[in-house]
Structures are given as structure tokens and as C-alpha cells.
Amino acid sequence: MSYSNYVLPAADRAGKWSLFMAWWALFSAMFWIYIAVASASAVGVTNTLIGIVLTVVTYGLINLVLSRYAARTGLSVNLLSRTLFGVIGSGLAALIFAATAIYYAVFEGSIIAVALQQFFGGSIVMWYALVVAYAVPLAIGGVRNWLDRLNGILLPLYFAGLVAVVIAATVIRGVPSHWIGEAAPQGALPGWLSSYLIYMGVYIMMMYTFDYARLGKKKDQNFHSQASFGWVFYLCTFGLSGLVGIYIMSAWGLEASETGVVQAFISSLGFIGVLVIFISQTRINTANYYLASSNLDALALRFGLRLPRYFWAIISGVVVFLLMLTDVLSYLLKALAWQGVFVTAWVSIALVYIALNRGKQDQLPEVRVRKLPLLNAGALAWILSAGTGIALTEQTAAPVLAQLAPLITVLLAAGLYYLAYRLQQPPTVTEAELSERDREVLAADAALS
Template identity: 65%
Template sequence: MFSAMFWLYVASASADAVGVPNTVIGMGLSVVTYGIINQVLARYAARTGLSVESLSRKMFGTVGSVLAPLVFAATALYFGVFEGSIVAVALQDDFGGDLRIWYLVCVVYMIPLVIGGVATWLDKINGILLPFYVVGLVAVVVGATIKRGYPSGWLDSVSTTGPLPGWMTSFLIYMGVWVMMMYTFDYARLGKPRDAKFHGTVTFGWVFYLFTFGANGLIGIYLLSSWGIAGSETGVVEAVINSLGIAGVLLILVSQTRINTANYYLASSNLQVLADRAFGRVTPRAVWVLVAGVLTYLFMLTDVLGYLLTALAWQGVLVTAWVAIALVHIALRQRDHEEVATRMMGGGAVAWLLASAVGIAATVQTAYPVVSQLAPIITVVLAAGSYWLARTSRLRGRSLPLPDQDSLNTDNSPIHDEPQSV
């Protein structure tokens, strides 16, 4: 996750919109926010062994247990499309040829890396490639400085005016990728409970985001400032290749291979959950890796960069609502001793769908720009508040408490064939 080129892009895009000082403040607030929330989610997931799907079933009933993996799988696929497209553009830029062929190459070479278990391929390939990415980041900064000189004043760019303070706009941009918290939950459940505190602080916490958002973001801003390129999806590719030449292509290949192992794994595992729910039987995850690859390629053939951010904005509303509700659920777990939900759709699902509908409506409306920008915060407040009301009203109406199913860990097995402890 650390090596996604998306982090270089989103920081430079934010800097173009609100200036570097405001972006740095937004990054810092995001590091703190992500660190706090992911510490709660990571420790809870490691202790209970619950996945996104099984926690959603507790919170929302049958509807939620299907909708949550669907949203998660779609978001992981979109990120896989974005990161794979970056590699394809880089290869075409250096070697020429039909971009559709490079799209196919980028999909085909990923499938063998993810078709095995997470402990077999994901850990090994990412462990091997991480040092190359770190060295590559240093090299690309040095290369840009040698070729272009130090870009004086790159930290002092003037921000544009808007309905909200620039730092808040930057913070809201980073709220659009709260899906990282779903990634955290599905991976943290594989950890050992005794390591939960470490994982909550380092692996998934503020330490991780200090480097992922902070280091990557500043490098992205520096790079594009050095070359005078606007923050865009392909601008990062151009800046890296201009700085390092063929070595830049290799850096992009390494970084995107790392991130797409996570994207393909989580997309396939959540597609598998959906299929198992639909067919009533366990299906091999290898099949869904292939399906994820086919879907990724088909999305690549469309004008993906034209609608990607809009699609992610809609999905981001659903994700932020899920995160807010998950936090309330965890906070109430000592008081709410409710069994795993078996209803088709309960109060939790209504709270999620209501908050998401309001958030999407706020996002797409154009009459009040400030409301559109504040849509993530509106969604979080509405989701948390409505879910809290739904659950506490049930508590007040209950005379006999039921056993704490969270502590009994009835859903502690990870998705099918994956190990619980790595």
C-alpha cells in the first residue's frame, strides 16, 4: 500500500488546488485521523478475527453482508485499474505500441502473483520489492534535482480561493480514500492478538501513514514542481520517467506491482464472498482472481481516468459511512450483547443506506459547492448518529442481555483458505 503512485498524485493534485502549505496541514491531520481510527479497527480485527463481510453481517444483517464486500471489491478493482494503467502508460511511453496491449500485459503478469495464498506470494513479493521502491524514491528526487535544479519556493505555492479553508479541502480529499480502513480491517484480522497494539500503531497506524501520505506526498509535490507539470494521473509517470529514464519505468513497475498485489487479492477475496453467498457453496479464490483480472482489463479499455475519480467519490461516501458505523459498533460492543444479525435488513442497514444516499446527493448537487465539499463529513456524522440511535434504542428496549458474540468470536475464520495468523 505504501508504494502506490496514487499517493504522489493525490498530494500534487491537492497542492495544485489549495497550495502546498495547506496540503501539508491536510496531510498531517489525515495522518493523525487515520492513525487513531486504524488503531481501533486493527486491534479489534486482530482480537476477533472478523472480516469486513462478517463485521458487516453483525452490523447490517444479510443486506450489509452482501453490499459491503460489493463496495470493497469494486473499490479495489478501481484502484487496480488506476495503478495498472499507470504501468501501461509508462511502458507505452518508453517502448511505444498499442496501449491496449500494454493493458493486457499489466493484467496477465499480475494474476500468477496473486493466485496463491496471501502468505505464499503477497508477503514474499512485497518484502523483496520494498527496498527497491525506497531506493527508487530517493533516486528520482536526486535525478530530478540534477536535471532541473532545486525548485526554489516549491513549498510556498499560492493557494486558490474556495468556499472552505484550503487545509480543510485537502483533508477532505484524503477522506475520499477511507477505503484504506477497510484494507486495514481485512488484513489486520490475520494478525496475532498479542501483536495488536504494535499493528495498530505501526503496521496500520500513524507510523505507516506518516510515510505513506507524508513522504510520498512531499516527493510527489517536489517532483512535479521540478518539472513544472500539473498534478494529474499521467503527470506523475512523466515526471518519474523524465527524472530516471528506463530506471523510472522499472521503479513504476516495482511500485505498482506491490500495490496491485493488495488490490487484486482483496478484489478477488470479496468477489469470492459474494459468489459464495449467491451460490451457497465455497468457490475457489483462484477463479475470482481470473474474474478480477478480466474485469480490470475491461475497465481499462474504457475512458477510466475520465470517470475514475467520480466513481471513487460515490464509493467513498459508502465507505466513510461504513467506517463511521463500524467505530460506533465497536464503541458499543461492551453494552450491546447482540447475536450475529440474521435479518434481511435491520436498523443498521437503514442507517448506512440513508447516510450514503444523503452523502451522494450532497456530492452530486451543484447549487451549493460548500455542501458538495463537506459531503464526507456530513456522511460520517449522519451515519454514526443514526446507527447510534438505532442501537441504543434497541438496548433500552431489551430486558435480558444476550451473550457477547464478539468476545465469543463466532466469525473468527478468515475468508476461506487464508490463514488467520501470518
């Protein structure tokens, strides 16, 4: 039972270490290695390290707020979005979230397929099919069933793999010279700011945080806001993974690319490198498929389509496989850039909403569909700010504005939503005010998820 369409009750929350292990699946994404290497290639290693430090601080603070609020209320991204944007607006949020999770599943799954093909040979289509076929069943069980145990077992193995690849690369290639102090390419913006803006492109992690944090118990908020979803997690995810990626790519003299990361691991560790990649991508894709399926489930329920969540996990797998068969990298980064604008605007709006309601500890946002408008003033603020961000990203007349688009989007979304909130304040409700009929209807939706 996923409760994708219902406030998660206390009895269905996950234990502290169960949720911790399930969430830390996201630590092992090869994407974090790739993004650090890409940033270092663009602005230099020193600027990238400064950008990572600032990013860890920012992500730690934002997710501290979001994770506490999600745990207190039991809301998902979809449910909070109903209050922020209305019923139709929440559907757009669920669609964007599911699509982004699917795109990341394509990227991470392709990494495994490429590694297997490079080492064993054979058809890449065959490896794509195998990668999807084994990943989907892992996500069907859900976080509280066995994803926590699976990822708990694999986590120390991945840590050991990171240590091993650094040692092996050093033994084989020697310590790369000047890999920290190399000159940074010149640009219109300071290099550290450019690196920081690159990491703003993965604010989808805030949405991931929200949907996972709602599974936590209220008494565990302090632990989760620091260790699970806060600065500890991002220090390892962005800091440790980034350093390892920059180091091994420098040692082998490889260009920043997803295949380059695979080549560095295999060149350093051989079959063990393939195994490390397999472990890392298996862990991250359990989260990608779980969140894609739960948000597709929530979206379908809005159209009266009640199907088990495992059905949407299978649909997610089919879509991932079909996307793998296309020239996905030619449009993947563009699609993620556009969706990233919507996501950064969502994060900004959610933070403003939480700040404006910080004194209402006994209140929950109203999530009952029949008591909410199809669209509200908040939806207009979201669409306008995201539309502006996309326009800035795509225009070529002022390259600096294109680079600053994520930051401008965040500030514009916050300002516009503040005005929208004052114009049309979303309703709140106490848990006791939910009628028995409301509970029965919502619980029926949840039981089919």
C-alpha cells in the same frame, strides 16, 4: 484458504513481519503521489502539508481502533457488516469493497501500462493485457503464502527509487523555486480543510486495514496498530510520498495528472524510472487483487456459489482489463466518489459499534446467517447517511455543502447508527457458543475460498 466467510482461527494468523511486509505493499501506490499533487494544485502546498498532517493523525487513530478489533475478533469487513447491517447489507458492503479494489487496480495498472508504452512504444492494449496477466497470479497465493516475501524484497527498492528520483530531478532541473511557499488558490473553505476532505475520499484504506489486520496474531496488536496500520505507515504513505510527488512535479513544471507522474519519473530516471513504477505498482496491485477476489468470494458464497478464491482473482483480472479498454478516467473518479461516501459511512458506523461494545471483550458479533435478519435498523442508517452524502456531493446549489459532504456523512452515519443500535441491538455470541455444526458449515465455506 481465505476464510472469507468464517472467523479466522488463531492457527491461521500471519507472523508479525510477514503481515507487516504484505500490508506495506500499499505504501508504494502512485495514487498517493497523484492525490498530493492534485491537492497542492487545488489549495497550495502549505495547505496540503497541513491537511496531510491532520490526515495522518486521523488515519492513525481510526486504524489503531479498527486493526485491534479485527485482530481480536478475526472478523472481515464482510462478517462485521453482517452484524451491522444484516445479511443483505453485508453483501452490499462486500460488493462496494470489491468494486473499489478493482477500480484502484485499474488506476494503478494503467500507470504501469502508460509507463511501458511511453518508454518502449507499442499498443496500449498490449500493455494493459501484460499488466493484468502478470498481476493476477501474484495475488492468487494470498498474504501468508508469498505476498509478504515479494513485497519485503521490493520495499527497499521502492524506497531507493524515491530517493533517486528526487536527486535526479534536482540535478537535471535544479531545486524548484517557491515550491513550498507558493500562493494558495482562494476557496469557500480554508485550504487545509479542503485538503483534509480530499484525503477523506480514500477511507477505503480503513476497509483494507480491517481485512488485513484480521490476519494478525492477537499478541502483535500493539505493533501492528502503530507500525503496520497506524501513524508510522501513513506518515510514510501520505507524508513522504506526497512530498516527493509535489517536489518532482514542481521541478519538471508538470500538471497534476496520472500521466504527469509517469512523465516525471521517466524524465528523471529514464529506464530506472520505468522500473521504479513497475515495482511500485506491482506491490500495490497484489493488495488490490487479493482484496477484490476475497470479497467477491464472500459475496458469491452468500448466493451458494462455492468456488476457489483463485477463480475470483482471475475474474477480477478480466474485469480490470475490460475497464482499462474504456474511457475509465471519465467515470472512475465519479464512481470512487459515490463509493467513497458509502465507505466513510461504513467506517463511522463501525467505530460507533466498536465503542458501544468495548466492554464485551469475551463476546464476538453474531455472524451466522440463519441467526441474523436480512436487513436491520443499522442498514437503514447506512443507506440514509450514504444517500444524503451522495445527494450533497451531486447538488450544485451549495458548493460548500458538496465539499463538506464526507464530513457531514460521517457525523450523520454515527448519529443514525447510534439510534439504530439502541432500537435494535445486534446479537453477540461467545466463541464457545458456536456449535460443532456451525463450525463444520463455516469451515466448509472457508475451504472452498
